[in-house]
Amino acid sequence: NAGVMQNPRHLVRRRGQEARLRCSPMKGHSHVYWYRQLPEEGLKFMVYLQKENIIDESGMPKERFSAEFPKEGPSILRIQQVVRGDSAAYFCASSPGVGEKLFFGSGTQLSVL
Amino acid sequence: AQSVTQPDIHITVSEGASLELRCNYSYGATPYLFWYVQSPGQGLQLLLKYFSGDTLVQGIKGFEAEFKRSQSSFNLRKPSVHWSDAAEYFCAVGAGTGGFKTIFGAGTRLFVKA
Numbered sequence: 001n002a003g004v005m006q007n008p009r010h011l012v013r014r015r016g017q018e019a020r021l022r023c024s025p026m027k028g029h030s031h032v033y034w035y036r037q038l039p040e041e042g043l044k045f046m047v048y049l050q051k052e053n054i055i056d057e058s059g060m061p062k063e064r065f066s067a068e069f070p071k072e073g074p075s076i077l078r079i080q081q082v083v084r085g086d087s088a089a090y091f092c093a094s095s096p097g098v099g100e101k102l103f104f105g106s107g108t109q110l111s112v113l
Numbered sequence: 114a115q116s117v118t119q120p121d122i123h124i125t126v127s128e129g130a131s132l133e134l135r136c137n138y139s140y141g142a143t144p145y146l147f148w149y150v151q152s153p154g155q156g157l158q159l160l161l162k163y164f165s166g167d168t169l170v171q172g173i174k175g176f177e178a179e180f181k182r183s184q185s186s187f188n189l190r191k192p193s194v195h196w197s198d199a200a201e202y203f204c205a206v207g208a209g210t211g212g213f214k215t216i217f218g219a220g221t222r223l224f225v226k227a
Contacts, residue, residue: 004156033215042117042203043157043217091156102215104149104156 002027005074006092006105013082014113021077021108025094032075033102034067037089049075082112115140117206117218125224126194134189134221136204145207146187147215148178152200160202163187174198199225 005024013019025032030051035043045059049069060067064082069075079086089109093102116139126132138144145164149157161172168180178189187204204218 006156035217042119042219043205045216093157101159101162102157104158106156 004029004092004094004103004105006090006108008108009106010109010111012111012113015083016081019079019082019086019110019112021079021090021092021110022074023077023092023094023105024074025092026096026103029094029096029103031095031097031100032069033093033095034075034077035091035093037091037107043091046077079110082110084112086110087112115144115206115216117204117216119202119204119218119221121221122219123222123224125226127226128196129193132189132191132194132198132223134202134204134223136187136189136218137185138187138204138206139185140206145215146178146180147205147207148172148176148187148189149203149205149217150174150200151203151220157203160189194223194225196225196227199223 004026007022011019032049034046036046037043047060047067048056052071064080066078087110089107091107092105095102118137120135147162148160150160151157160176161170161178163170163180170178176191178187180187201220201222203220205215207215
């Protein structure tokens with residue numbers, strides 16, 4: 001049973017470009033969470049999704065950021081018009097149900113030049 | 114508001130010595146509590162969790178943690194540290210209905226010296 005898969009591992013973008021981060025949850029998991037980790041800081045909750053639904057996006061910046069988890073395919077975190085401050089490690093986690101153990105991917109390191 | 118505080122940014126211990134990593138939380142109800150470990154360039158791995166019951170929780174890799182409600186603490190311990198334990202350790206509290214919105218502390222970086 002493969003773990004949570006995130007790709008790419010490293011993503012380099014110039015200011016103003018779009019970044020797309022993908023997350024395939026573990027088989028059988030319908031709950032996906034996105035976290036951002038900034039240097040010297042902890043993980044910050046961004047968004048919680050179930051299949052085709054956004055349950056809680058209170059940690060998402062109001063502009064430029066969006067997330068989806070379609071019926072088929074991976075969850076996507078999209079950042080439009082990236083700025084240098086978006087540079088961070090973005091982690092995806094999945095769980096089989098609410099309140100259950102989270103399984104984390106290895107993260108995507110986004111670097112904005 | 115829910116929050117998690119890990120007061121130690123870095124800790125250095127000698128191999129074979131005991132370890133305690135501190136964690137304090139703020140949460141209105143009985144929390145779900147977790148410790149995760151992150152090795153360099155890797156995702157996070159769950160060490161142990163507390164939901165209810167016995168306040169001393171055993172985890173993987175020889176780690177344990179004790180939930181102390183009166184102190185709002187959930188400190189992680191290991192009696193004898195191995196060099197492979199060097200990593201970043203995150204304490205977390207499960208907030209929201211069912212604990213889905215897990216709030217993480219800033220992490221404690223553990224260095225192990227020979």
